[in-house]
Amino acid sequence: MKEALAALVRWSGLGWGVRFLCARRRATIVVYHDPDPAVLREHLAYYARHYSFTTLDTVADAMESGRWGDLPPYPLVITIDDGHAGNTRLEPLFREFGVRPTIYLCSRIVGTARPFWWKTPAADRIGVEELKRQPDTERRRRLAEAGDDPDRDGAARHAMTWSEVAALGETVDYGAHTRTHPILIQCDDLRAAEEIGLSRIELEKATGRPCRHFAYPNGDYGEREVELLRAAGYRTARTIEPGWNGGRADPLRLKAFPVSDDVSVSWLTVQLTGLPAWLRGLKESLRGRRAASAGYPAPSAGTAIPAAPLRQ
Ligand SMILES: [Zn+2]
Incomplete structure (x- = not known):
């Protein structure tokens, strides 16, 4: 299925067409987590041929000033x-390609x-998707009870150190x-406000x-x-809803294409058309309709795209 779609996109000119129609004057944002340098190198080489690297601040400047035309054609933000520890291995690539990503x-x-809680053995045993559906306090309690307290140090670090960040x-x-x-949607009001507002203050410090x-x-x-982010003074917030961003996009609901950390360039070109996400959405809505007609509740919005490796 994957190969057939990749071939279709390659031979039909669909990749080129979508890029020309959707990405020439709108910002494409791609999302990675912990890519292997060799894989990312190929992706960056592909982007360098078909897009212009830009930064999130440049996109935000263009949105705020209304001078969208200041952006280069095919603007792309990585x-x-x-903040996975493995990200430190990517620095030579960023220099080589002259790209300034946002982490x-x-x-x-x-x-x-x-730990990143979804990467723990406890989360594996309970089920990451199951944990995401729990109220925040319950998620923490269950993880702690199963031996991987998200608020305590684990056996090995997952994230960068502050000196690596520097x-x-x-x-x-x-x-x-x-x-x-x-x-966030599983947090009470106070917790959500702290997670959004204090993270900015702590990172700036x-x-x-x-x-x-x-x-x-x-x-x-x-x-x-969205309101908490506005109050905390953020310029942009990025979602993982696939799509492109024009000058009038809502800066606190920026669309982006999640890219699997290990995909081939041919599948990357498919992901950038938005086709897989569209097909997934279609499949889920059909499944929801079938479940509803069978008397089961339809899946909620939060479970609509069960692409775990693309999220978190
Ligand atoms: Zn995350």
Whole structure:
């Protein structure tokens, strides 16, 4: 199926057509997590041929000034979520390709051995998707009870250290990804406000640089989160809803294409058409309709795209 789609996109000119129609005058944002340098190298070489690298601040400047035409054609922003320790290996690539990505950090996980909770054995046993559906306090309690307390140091660190953050800071910008990576819509009001507002303050203090961009953990957010971000003074917030961003896009609901960390360039070109996400959505809505007609509840919006490796 994957190969057939990749061949279709390649031979039909669909990739080129979508890029010309959708990405020439609108910003494409791609999302990575912990890519292998060899894989990312191929992706960056592909982007360098077909897009113009730009930064999130440049896109935000163009949105705020209304001078969208200042952006180069086919503007593309690389974003990387969570601040995985492996990201430090990417620095030579950023220099080589002259790209300045934004890495979104969790201010209470960087510089500690606290785990990314979804990568723990406890989360594996309980089920990551199951945990995402729990109220935040319940998710923490269950993880702690199963032996991987998300608020305590684990056996091995998952995130970068602060000195690695400082060293990599020459080639990347940093945004906030909350303090502890909860599912925001499962948090009570106080917790959501702290996770959004304090992560910015803590990151600015630790890095000595402004932190004005945010990415929603797991792509989950609601009106409350958008209002909290506005109040906290963020310029942009990135979702994982596939699509492109024009000059009039809502800066606190930026669309982006999640890219699997290990995909081939031919599948990358398919992901950038938005086709897989569209097909997934279609499949889920059909399944929802079937479930509804069989008397079962339809899956909620939060479970609509069960692409775990693309999220978090
Ligand atoms: Zn994340």
